[in-house]
Amino acid sequence: MRLLFTALGGYGHCFPLIPLAVAARDAGHEVGFATTDEFLPAVEKAGITGIPAGITPQEAFMAEVKGLDGDPRRLPPEELYKILGRVFGAVLPRAFAGDIEPVLAGRRPDLVVYEAMNAGAAYAAKRAGIPCFSHTFGRVAEYDAGEEIRERIRATSAEFGVEGELETGFGDPVLDICPESVQSREFLAAAKRIPVRPVGWSVPGDLPAGIEGRDRDRPLAYLTLGTQYGNTDVLAEAITGLAALDLDVLVATGPVIGVELLGEVPPNVRLEAWVPQSELLPHVDLVVHHGGSGTTLGAFGAGLPQLVLPQGADQLANARAAVEAGVAAQLTGDGFTAEAVTEQARALLADTAVRDAARALAEEVAAMPAPAEVAAALPGRV
Known part of the structure; x- marks a missing residue:
């Protein structure tokens, strides 16, 4: 075919x-x-x-x-x-x-x-x-x-x-x-x-050093605004809020923002221009992001809580859906501050109901037909 x-x-x-x-x-x-x-x-x-x-x-x-x-x-x-x-x-x-x-x-x-x-x-x-x-x-x-x-x-x-x-x-x-x-x-x-089934795909590449085999007793938050909605002020505010917690933060600045534009960051924060996101998600504990479909679905499949900072397009709708599913919180407009990021991230990591809802959603994703199964059946559907 x-x-x-x-x-x-x-x-x-x-x-x-x-x-x-x-x-x-x-x-x-x-x-x-x-x-x-x-x-x-x-x-x-x-x-x-x-x-x-x-x-x-x-x-x-x-x-x-x-x-x-x-x-x-x-x-x-x-x-x-x-x-x-x-x-x-x-x-x-x-x-x-x-x-x-x-x-x-x-x-x-x-x-x-x-x-x-x-x-x-x-x-x-x-x-x-x-x-x-x-x-x-x-x-x-x-x-x-x-x-x-x-x-x-x-x-x-x-x-x-x-x-x-x-x-x-x-x-x-x-x-x-x-x-x-x-x-x-x-x-x-x-x-x-x-x-x-949504299966993440990234351009092949290595994970940042220290991600694989890290101490899972210390949480790792992943922060990204995706590939099209880079905003230095939003990233800087989110970094400040996350760095206040007892966890590590990995930031993917994306193609729009140069790493150097964020200046000096706290010692528990690491900046990367790019990471292979689909390979990274199984290693993190919290995703803080813009609400893009790829990151939202990737977090669903990995069973992760999400803090969504929608910037435009379909991101507000994705944020609402994730919140309604019980797996996320969102911050928009005047409600988005470093202090609010700290508070919401802390709550998401501690909330067993969020963790259970994220696990249930991951099980729903895993039960969807795999791409290989759908591809094999395509000739009979045309």
Whole structure:
């Protein structure tokens, strides 16, 4: 069976699909993965054939705000939402569809698997008469700009002759890596859902020295704001709050913030530009993070309590879901202070109810069908 996986450029868009792509390859399927040039090296490090297609959301956004005066992030919400609607609802889908159409004509895959925001791949596949499945990258969440994006998607879908809603895969099967207990009720009621266990994937690399075989009697907190939402002030405040506790802190500053920007840190804090997160999580006791889908799902699978500091996009919805599941606390707005971080982190580490809920959620994740099982069954589902 010939499979083509597709994703918009971005860690959160590409990486959740890689475990299933690898499993499909290992099952004997012919597999390619189309995404932007920036992320092809990561795909190829997983042993998958990479195919360039589309532009990144960042490139599309910067093209849309070119010529505007001042910082576009300071635009009134209604203007910013219109821009995001054009980016995700029109610019990105058209760019990807245009690039992927000749690929589909040349490779003639039996199935196209597209990540849940990559409508352009669905448009091109449907126009070519090729079956396609959507693939979530986390909980299906409502964004602040959601209605603008939804309206633009509907208009662009009509241009391609496609009906239905992007959130539910335009009526096609949806490979869903979010545990059912924390998934959107509306999505569960409407989608043709195929559950797939979320399996973390990181670019191969070594864990920081001293992580493996460390003394587990002393807690280790892992702090990250992910790859797109780096904020020096937020990291510094969180570091101050965590360092006040009798534990060690490992901080992944990410590609947006240089380690040197955080200056001197307390002796129980270690700064790293990058860590292989999927390999790290089994070694930590608390995850303090932005609420990105990859980190949220990774903590679910590892059975870890979470302190969520949402910065934007779907992160508020992810934080709410984790709190409602009993495995997390969140801090936002004026409630986010170093003192609040200290208090909440201490409580999360000591709360047996949180620990029990995190363990139960990890068991739910472990019971979901593994990527290898789903990959082996794909031919019978097309």
